[in-house]
Amino acid sequence: MSAPATTTEPAEAAPAARRTPSTLWIGRGVAAVAALLLLIFPILSDDIYYQNMIILSLVFAIGASGLNIITGFAGYVSLGQGAFIGLGGYTIGVLAGRFESVSPWWWLPVAGLVAALVALLLGLVSLRSSGPAFVIITVAFLFLVQVIAVNWVSVTGGTAGLSLPLPSWDRDIINWPFYYVLVAVLAMQLLMTWWIRRTKLGMGLIAIREDETKAATIGINLPVEKIIAFVASAVFVGMAGAAYGYYLTFIDPRGMFSILLSVQIVLSLLIGGKATLWGPVLGAFLIELMNEYANNNLGGGNTRLFLFGGLLVLVVIFLPKGLLPSLEALLSRRRTSGKAGLVGARIGSGGSLASLTDRVQLVDRSEIPDRALLEVRDLRKSFGGVRAVDGATFTVPEGSITGLIGPNGSGKTTLFNLIDDTIRADSGEILLGGKRIETLPSWKRAHQGLGRTFQITRLFGEMTVLENVVAAQRSFSLGQLGKIAVSGAEARAAEELLEYVGMRAFRDQRAHALSYGQQKLVELAQILMLDPQLILLDEPAGGINPVLIERMGEMIEELNSYGKTFLIVEHNMQFVLNLCDPVHVLARGRAIASGTPDQIRNDPAVIDAYLGDDFVLEDKAASS
């Protein structure tokens, strides 16, 4: 067992993406003071006006922090978040009216459950739509629940609304229970957000936001993770809605399902900063200040819709990241200005596979069965009139490094897309280890042992290098999703793989800051996290320097010596012919030749369709 070769020491790094301990502690200090002030405010001041303002801020903060999970993390923008406040309000309103002897507080968890169930339905919709279409659906959803509340008069009271029981406690502390219940719900919401961000689930959601198709190829179970995110984004919001409804003592459909409430919640999130823990809370308090200003000085009512709608547009254009991330970026710029950081740092010389502890299964080559690991049978895919893959049939023997070559546009990348379900085939069969996989979604194919890199790398740009690797999910279980990803065993395995590809020193850099060659290495580490049986590499030597091409070749050979099977698309003929056996040649979407590198070199059909006479002359010159 050889020791890992040394890499660029992490100590040299000036990680831009990671917060320094001082910034972290300043942030924690500010949050602790704010939380303390929030807790003692009703004791310090009995001013009902300010208590009311804080209560509304807390409702916005819970709504925005819930929204953060689907919008900030998973990238699904919803303008219907206010509906969950309304649903919570109506749950308590209806139940408190029916069961007068029961304290209304008991209906809070029920309100959370109702919101969660409705969110589950919205989550199901998200499986079929995304982007602007999804935003429109969420607005329609908001109006739909409002229409139901208006028309289901026997339950909701229709436009006449519902009255709730008046608080039974001392008038001196009339707001306290509402205030502290909302503080407690906010604390639970924030705790859940903090926990999700640290888990495999959180990594999966951010990966979905960054590139949903790619996320599926690294084993992220899109349907389940999205639905969990939707439910998590609504459950505490429903509870907050119930507390808010009880606090108002009267609810009606116009107030509880107003689009203004949803706009204010979205704005709170966008102004404070998506995908941050405290951004939505900061944003909520700022929005409530503006709310009060608009009510007192601008006439309230529709003026507020005009004000907040306009503000929404301005924030999207001029403050797309929100306050907290912008502040963090500013501090990071000041901290790193004039320092070289990792720019130009050498890629590490890499470690040894044998030093990896538990992630990659090392196989004795003599135990590899003599069979085809991948079989592609009569696969077809057309784009309009273009038959990109037209009856491709070939096999990849287990334990081989198989090459797939062919002219530009011959269908190689499309074939990869069909094999990993980035695109669904029109017809044909794909077998992995003897099992049909052509009807499985991408993430299930990844769990069956398929890993794939892309011709133009597709890392998750806003995630750090380490997060990119740790996001990959080898299998699926709810227990797996709850695993902490940013530290512990998962992070250790990812670091080992980064060490192996020579990129450990870059672990805290955001992926978009890496060079193309560095991204290729991280993408390789990312799919190794899946411990795949079959690795599809799309142009691994394309666009990188000769030293890295050599290192890439060495890693492929070493991984292969430990039992990994490869299918490689590559235009660098020397790279393919030195490394691969067998080699398949694709032309016009079908395999026209297969054989050893020597057979391919000398096949007249291949020379005619792809290699050309120049290649034959150059190849002869190189070998003489």
Ligand SMILES: Nc1ncnc2c1ncn2[C@@H]1O[C@H](COP(=O)(O)OP(=O)(O)OP(=O)(O)O)[C@@H](O)[C@H]1O
């Ligand atoms: N999404 C798409 N929509 C329409 N046509 C497509 C799409 N993807 C691929 N094609 C077409 O299918 C054919 C095969 O493309 P593909 O990218 O698979 O070729 P390739 O062999 O990988 O090429 P290269 O070596 O240049 O990467 C091309 O004619 C291409 O224009």
